Amino acid sequence: MAAIELRNVRKAFGTVEVIGNVNLSIEDGAFVIFVGPSGSGKSTLLRLVAGLEDATAGQILIDGTDVTQLGPAERQLSMVFQSYALYPTKTVRQNMSFGLEVARLPKADIRTRVDAVADILKIGEYLDRKPRALSGGQRQRVAIGRAIVREPVAFLFDEPLSNLDAALRVEMRIEIAKLHQRLGATMIYVTHDQVEAMTLADRIVVLDRGSIQQVGTPMELYQRPANLFVAQFIGSPKMNVLAVRPDGSALVFADGRRADLGVSFPPRLAHVGFRPEEVQLLSIGQGHLQGKVEVVERLGSDTFAHVGLGELGIITARMPGNVLSISPGQPVGLGLSGNQLHQFSRDGSRLS
Amino acid sequence: MSIVGKNASSAKFRRNRWLLTGLLSLYFIYTFMPLFYVITAATKSNQDLFSTFGLWFAEDFSLWENLATLFTIQDGIFLKWMANTAYYSSVSAVGAALFSTLAGYAFAKYRFFGKKLMFALVLGAVMIPQTALVIPMFLMLSSMGLTNTSLAVILPSLVFPPGVFLMWAYIDDAISNELIEAGRMDGAGEVHIFSSIAFRMLMPGFATVLILAFVASWNNYFLPLVMLNKPDMFPITVGLAQLYSTAISGTGGVLLFTVVMTGALVSIVPVIAAFLIMQRFWQGGLGAGGVKA
Secondary structure, three states: OOOEEEEEEEEEEOOEEEEEEEEEEEOOOOEEEEEOOOOOOHHHHHHHHHOOOOOOEEEEEEOOEEOOOOOOHHHOEEEEOOOOOOOOOOOHHHHHHHHHHHOOOOHHHHHHHHHHHHHHHOOHHHOOOOHHHOOHHHHHHHHHHHHHHOOOOEEEEEOOOOOOOHHHHHHHHHHHHHHHHHHOOEEEEEEOOHHHHHHHOOEEEEEEOOEEEEEEOHHHHHHOOOEHHHHHHOOOOOOEEEEEEEEOOEEEEOOOOEEEOOOOOOOOOOEEEEOHHHOEEEOOOOOOEEEEEEEEEEOOOEEEEEEEOHHHOEEEEEEEOOOOOOOOOOEEEEEOOOOOOEEEOOOOEEOO | OOOOOOOOOOHHHHHHHHHHHHHHHHHHHHHHHHHHHHHHHHOOOHHHHHHOOOOOOOOOOOHHHHHHHHHHHHHHHHHHHHHHHHHHHHHHHHHHHHHHHHHHHHHHHOOOOOHHHHHHHHHHHHOOOHHHHHHHHHHHHHHOOOOOOHHHHHHHHHOOHHHHHHHHHHHHHHOOHHHHHHHHHOOOOHHHHHHHHHHHHOHHHHHHHHHHHHHHHHOOOHHHHHHOOOHHHOOHHHHHHHHHHHHHOOOOOOOHHHHHHHHHHHHHHHHHHHHHHHHHHHHHHHHHOOOOO
């Protein structure tokens, strides 16, 4: 098992810089998730750790040893790919044995190890099949099995669940969580799905345009996002953000509306954010802002109301259960809590 | 035959289908006629060859006599030519397919200095007819003392630019980068990844290039004509041409016309056989290109 550290890592393809000066340390046994939109550099960062890409500058350390110049295999990491990348001409057993054969392990040992891992992942009955005779979920298990048998110092996952259908994705997500508990191994996992990030991670690394926006536990990111990008990327539905100007204990919105929240705001305040569950839907005339319900989404467990605020755009409010008293077209008041508001400066960074 | 966007029962579809069938039938007749002429000519006696209708059989069926003459003329040199052709073609084809696969793999899957220029050269080479290169190659091989050896025919045939291009396109599609990276994560070296993972997935492409290079080499006339001057080293193409020139030069060689025709017929049988055998690899392999999600 291993601790992984990135020091001033940069990566450029030609003149295009995709990773700019990343510093990150990952503790032994941690489950760390790189999350970010397409093109944020999360996969490139993972491939740099894997050794599949060479860093333009900086150092990568595994358990204190500089591995920057080492090839993928010498770093003793395993990787699970988005497309599974199973060897199509080999059987499941041969797929799982390949890395061990390359490492010249005795045949009997290979057999024992493959059988043991096949047992854990419940793929024992498919061992003699070719990958094309397996379903998506089974292929995913084989890919994970192939990673496990090598007993690597850490596991790397590159969007491993994005090719599965929604139900299977949830199932495999839970399996991966169990696997992490069972193996206690360091895992780095790349995804653009923030639900996967929230549910699996010990720590989340949010990336945007090649730089780290914030590193923290899922709840830290949710409750105290470091900037507007993280605030709007983490959480579903995403955080409501409104442009404001402070005026004593009141906020002046972009269209000139005013709301007195009874708390003092710093002069640099330029945006306020509030989660859908942090806004109260009230009768018209009450609360701090007035709007009109445009769309109601009923999920059974929750009801989402999308409320139009004219020029200010649409905000989302969440209410537990199936709230029957609201319907589209209905004018409503919105209640905000001054203490709960996330406050951001003009450049998007968090205030307070 | 399906035409995208047209319903199979629509009038337009039926019209298009007839049109296509008609065009293809014309093309079939055009390509099959010379072959049919060879077949009929090979079954005729020398006299009938010039006195009967070219595209139908004569009353006397002389194929067996013609075959007997073909294989016994000049102490059975035709057999020697066949063996030569088979040897040159199979060695050239295997070599050309192997080099094409390796080069195509490198072009498709590696980043290296000068790749664009080299690939442009390969593409350019596709457009240069080998005939144009034969004389310079003769001078080169002659100064190396290799003319009049089998290498003089085989070495130039190992370079097969269309094969490189074909394999590049095939490999680019059939082998995902992730698959190669999975091999690297498993600790396998590049040669190992190529030989134990990639190569088996490339069999359909390899078979295609193999058969194309085989046919190109089997039918090659000008290269061996220039490189070789000993009759017992000739391939069939050069040998038959020599028989033919003996036939038209008149001196009692009139008898040879049907023999040349029979020789031509016999020489295409192995090519057809090779096509039929290799077809299985194409069909068997096309679906095995890769495991997609």
